[in-house]
Amino acid sequence: MSSFPISEACPADAVPPGRIGYDISADQLLLHTLQSEEAFDALCSAGVLVSDPSRIDPFLVDAYDWLYRQMAARLTTAGDGAIWLWAQITRRDLVDSCGHSIGQVLLTCKVPRERVLLSHYGDWHSVLNKFPHIPELRGESDEDNTACMNRRYDDFVARLKAAGAWGAGIAAWPTDLRADVEQGWESIFDPGNYGRFESWQATMHTLRAEDIVKAVRIRR
Template structure:
C-alpha cells in the first residue's frame, strides 16, 4: 500500500459520497488529449490491475494547494490523502508524460533525437512513450536529469475506504 494524494472537485466528492468511489470521466479530458489518454488507459490495462476506466490522477507528494493551475480558479475542491494498493497505481514522470500529450518521441539523448530526424530511430513513437514509466532509465538520461523528477500516478477508481483524510480548498 502506498500513500498518494489526489485533487478532486467538490462535485466529484459529493458524487463519491453517493456511489462509494471516485471514477475518471472522459468529459473532463480536452478533445486534443483523448488519444493520449486512450494510450494511457491501454498501458494501465497492460501494466496494473485496471478495469479500462478513465484515469484518476495521483501525486506521490502532497501538492501545494495554494499553487495556481491545480484546477480552474475558484473551483471548490478537495485534496484526498489515500491509501491505494501499489498494484493498482501506474507511476510516471510528469514532464515525460508531456511527450505523450504533445505527440513527441520520448528521447533520452541528442543522438536519439538526431536518429529521429534522419528516420533511423529504432523505436516507434508509442514504444518510446513507454519510457515515461521507467523512472530509473529517465534518471540516467541527459534529457531528463536537469531537475528532480516530479512523479505522478494514475489509478482507475478511488474507493471511499481508501481515503485517509481530506482537505477542502478553493483553487487559486
C-alpha cells in the same frame, strides 16, 4: 457518512508543514489529488469515483488512449478512464496547486501499488505532444542530448511526412514508426530511469472511499 476526517483550510494550511513522506517504492502509496466538490460528493455518496473519458480534450485523445491501454495491461483493475493523482511532488508545488483550486477538495490517499500506474510527470508530455521520448543518458552532456533529440525528431518528422501522416492522429502513422515511438514512451513508467527528486503522477481506474485518509476543502 464518511469514515475519514473532512476539514477546511486555505492553500498554505491544506498541506501539513515538513516533508510529505512520499515513497514511490512502497507497497501502499501515499497519493494526493484535487477533485471538484461535485466529484467529492459523488465519491462520498457512491463510495467510489470514476472518471468520464468523454471530457478529454480531442487533441489529447491519442495520448489518453495509449495510457488506458497501458493501465489495462499493467494493473489488476479495469475501467474506461483514469483518476489522476500526485505520487511525488514538492510541498511547495502541491500548495501552489491548491492555490489554483479554490473551492475544490484536496484528498490524501493510501492505495495498494497494484492498483496504481506511476508515470514521470515531465516526460508524460512527450506522449501528450505525440513526440518521441528521448531520455537523457547518464553521463551525457546537455549538448549531446540536444543533438540526439534533434536527430530523432528530424527523423520522426521525415518519416511522418513521407507517409503523408504529418499532422494526423497516431492511428495514421506507419506501423513501424508507431511501434517505435510507443515503445519509447514506456520508459516513463520506470523510476530506475530517473533521479530521486522527480515529480511522479499516478493514474487509477477508480478511487474508493476506503482509499481516503483525509479531505480538505480549499478555501481562501
